[in-house]
Amino acid sequence: MKTMNRIFKYAFWKLKGTKVYALVGKSGTGKSFRSKLVAEKYSIDLIIDDGLLIRGDRILGGKSAKHENNVLSAVRTAVFDDPEHQKEVIDALQREKYHKILLIGTSEKMVYKIAQRLNLPQPEKLFRIEDIATKEEIETAMRIRYTEGKHVIPVPSIEITRNYPQIVYDTMRVFFKNKRPSPFRKRKISFEKTIVRPEFSKYGKTTVSEAALTQMVAHCLDEFDSQIKVKKVTVQIKAEGYALNVRLRVPMQHQITTTLGELQEYIADSLEKYGSIFVASVNIEIEEWA
Numbered sequence: 001m002k003t004m005n006r007i008f009k010y011a012f013w014k015l016k017g018t019k020v021y022a023l024v025g026k027s028g029t030g031k032s033f034r035s036k037l038v039a040e041k042y043s044i045d046l047i048i049d050d051g052l053l054i055r056g057d058r059i060l061g062g063k064s065a066k067h068e069n070n071v072l073s074a075v076r077t078a079v080f081d082d083p084e085h086q087k088e089v090i091d092a093l094q095r096e097k098y099h100k101i102l103l104i105g106t107s108e109k110m111v112y113k114i115a116q117r118l119n120l121p122q123p124e125k126l127f128r129i130e131d132i133a134t135k136e137e138i139e140t141a142m143r144i145r146y147t148e149g150k151h152v153i154p155v156p157s158i159e160i161t162r163n164y165p166q167i168v169y170d171t172m173r174v175f176f177k178n179k180r181p182s183p184f185r186k187r188k189i190s191f192e193k194t195i196v197r198p199e200f201s202k203y204g205k206t207t208v209s210e211a212a213l214t215q216m217v218a219h220c221l222d223e224f225d226s227q228i229k230v231k232k233v234t235v236q237i238k239a240e241g242y243a244l245n246v247r248l249r250v251p252m253q254h255q256i257t258t259t260l261g262e263l264q265e266y267i268a269d270s271l272e273k274y275g276s277i278f279v280a281s282v283n284i285e286i287e288e289w290a
Helices: 002-016 031-041 071-078 083-095 108-117 135-148 157-161 210-224 260-275
Strands: 019-024 046-049 052-055 058-062 100-105 125-128 151-153 168-177 188-196 229-238 241-251 279-289
Touching: 019 031, 019 108, 031 046, 031 100, 031 151, 052 083, 058 083, 071 210, 100 108, 210 229, 210 241, 210 260, 241 260, 260 279
Parallel strands: 019 100, 019 125, 046 100, 241 279
Antiparallel strands: 046 052, 052 058, 151 188, 168 188, 229 241
């Protein structure tokens, strides 16, 4: 039955001519900052970013993960965990005419989950931030994120201040030089983006308890693979960030669908993105149980 449903959905989206793209990169590397440039280059109509559905300079639906007060609720918002949030964005998508949509996430797993929850086909083209930004640009973006707690929402500030005035920090305009100008398009294109400081990153550097980190990691892994359980998280605070030792319990017959390296990266990205917690390293220990 599930196979037939997948075949039906695939045929439906093919007939409709809808293509899904994804932009993936670690937290703080500038994905939201550059999403409009990707959309312009590939003529993408809609963007899904941190719980929001965006078309051009307008927010069509959803709610921003950057408005949440804590890490766990921000994670749930970004991956459309709430059924009402899902329905609002699905309904908005059904009202729109579009052929291409861009999903933004910190991992392939994340964008696949977003596509599934919004009843979209899986991404057929995936961009990595390293493909569209230089090493120096990525390092600058990460430095701003972790020293100043600043994030970007790719719409003008007027759209954000209507619903989230308290998180708006500044605005900026980005210029994009069109390499193939035509009589119908100006040579230079510009986009306004809003710089925000989310509720969960406004309070400077704070020490996070092992109990709180255990809860955060447990939620991240439940999203990643519900069969994996967190037994304990121990922490060392270093100059470059938190060094985590994560002890997991996995059923003996269960096959983890990814490598340990990808799992480490997923945990670090989730904590960095939604908690402004800079993770220096993640060490994983696995215990099997019958």
